[in-house]
Amino acid sequence: MYAVGVSAHYSFMLILANVKSARKILSLSGPDLQRLTHLSKSDVQHLHTAVAISYRRHSPVTALQVHRGECPSLEPGHKLSLACPVLDALLRGGVPLSGITELAGESSAGKTQFGLQLCLSVQYPLAYGGLNSGAVYICTEDSFPIKRLRQLITQQARLRPELPQALIRSIRFSDNIYIEHAADLGALQACVSQRVPILLSRGLVRLVVVDSVAALFRSEFQADEGIERARHMLAFAATLHRLSHNYSTPVLCINQVTEVMDGPDPAHCNFGLVDNKVLPALGMAWANQVMVRLMLLRLPGCVGTGEQGGTSAPRRLEVVFAPHLPRASCLCGVWEEGVRGLPNRPRSVTNSVTKRLETTGELGLNDGT
Numbered sequence: 001m002y003a004v005g006v007s008a009h010y011s012f013m014l015i016l017a018n019v020k021s022a023r024k025i026l027s028l029s030g031p032d033l034q035r036l037t038h039l040s041k042s043d044v045q046h047l048h049t050a051v052a053i054s055y056r057r058h059s060p061v062t063a064l065q066v067h068r069g070e071c072p073s074l075e076p077g078h079k080l081s082l083a084c085p086v087l088d089a090l091l092r093g094g095v096p097l098s099g100i101t102e103l104a105g106e107s108s109a110g111k112t113q114f115g116l117q118l119c120l121s122v123q124y125p126l127a128y129g130g131l132n133s134g135a136v137y138i139c140t141e142d143s144f145p146i147k148r149l150r151q152l153i154t155q156q157a158r159l160r161p162e163l164p165q166a167l168i169r170s171i172r173f174s175d176n177i178y179i180e181h182a183a184d185l186g187a188l189q190a191c192v193s194q195r196v197p198i199l200l201s202r203g204l205v206r207l208v209v210v211d212s213v214a215a216l217f218r219s220e221f222q223a224d225e226g227i228e229r230a231r232h233m234l235a236f237a238a239t240l241h242r243l244s245h246n247y248s249t250p251v252l253c254i255n256q257v258t259e260v261m262d263g264p265d266p267a268h269c270n271f272g273l274v275d276n277k278v279l280p281a282l283g284m285a286w287a288n289q290v291m292v293r294l295m296l297l298r299l300p301g302c303v304g305t306g307e308q309g310g311t312s313a314p315r316r317l318e319v320v321f322a323p324h325l326p327r328a329s330c331l332c333g334v335w336e337e338g339v340r341g342l343p344n345r346p347r348s349v350t351n352s353v354t355k356r357l358e359t360t361g362e363l364g365l366n367d368g369t
């Protein structure tokens with residue numbers, strides 16, 4: 001199919017030359033197109049320009065415009081808030097609007113809790129760190145934790161007391177979260193390449209969460225099918241990148257971890273080895289597709305800064321790599337009302353836990369914030 005603006009004469013010559021798509025026109029050089037269609041040089045130039053213009057989604061933005069903040073569609077500097085000042089400080093504002101952000105961690109580390117919290121945070125107006133839109137949550141493994149989501153919604157006023165309470169009451173959080181289940185890789189690829197773009201293009205969502213990315217790639221390939229697995233993984237990541245960049249939408253991929261059996265390897269340190277024990281799943285092929293890699297590690301003991309005096313197992317959220325962040329970490333916990341970072345030195349950490357965390361060096365890790 002040709003672009004709007006291609007005249008009947010050009011169409012006739014193109015059909016005769018068996019050039020039947022805009023992609024083919026753009027991939028042929030001027031002289032090649034001239035030779036095949038017998039059009040003049042200026043006609044071919046006009047044809048190339050007409051096809052390129054009608055297929056270009058947005059007009060180009062110069063670096064100067066971005067620098068001056070004259071491109072509102074790019075929302076310069078805006079990030080999706082994690083709904084907690086400590087966590088936002090660690091990530092310098094929150095999750096970036098373009099590129100893949102990965103959150104890896106062991107089972108029960110609290111990865112899904114982060115994903116759910118972002119699905120609520122994205123629904124707030126820009127002024128409160130949201131994107132004024134909904135979220136799509138793609139489950140590949142477990143069923144969607146709907147009860148926990150309902151609980152988090154009812155607890156929003158406690159999690160975010162600084163926000164106008166009327167605003168919190170006015171948002172119909174559960175109406176703006178679209179849940180997808182993908183049981184195999186084919187279903188996952190169909191979901192991200194067919195259904196998710198529709199939600200994004202209609203402005204219904206501006207956050208994509210994949211929970212988890214490792215499950216299907218791990219289960220559908222044997223150990224000797226590494227190349228095939230990498231091929232599928234790159235195709236999947238390319239689709240996510242395209243969606244993220246076209247719609248300026250954060251993509252959060254939750255990942256599992258693998259235990260390192262053969263001792264510490266310094267090469268692993270840059271890719272997420274926490275305490276020389278675990279590494280995010282899916283290897284280097286996947287790591288190269290990720291822009292921001294975060295690790296969540298559950299620590300022993302308990303901390304208590306829950307709104308109603310509740311306690312939580314402490315966690316450490318660590319920036320493993322990101323182009324705009326130093327390697328840093330902070331302590332956090334999961335309470336009934338959601339996930340919260342703990343200020344630099346949490347006063348409410350019980351004495352024994354404080355001692356244990358101090359001896360293991362877990363406290364005072366807010367080095368980069």
Ligand SMILES: Nc1ncnc2c1ncn2[C@@H]1O[C@H](COP(=O)(O)OP(=O)(O)OP(=O)(O)O)[C@@H](O)[C@H]1O
Nearest residue numbers: 105106107108109110111112113114148334335336
């Ligand atoms: N209502 C709640 N109140 C307090 N803490 C909770 C609540 N619900 C969940 N949690 C905490 O969150 C943990 C589970 O977190 P989550 O389901 O996000 O783990 P996960 O990292 O996604 O694990 P998996 O990889 O197994 O899915 C629980 O162990 C608990 O510590």
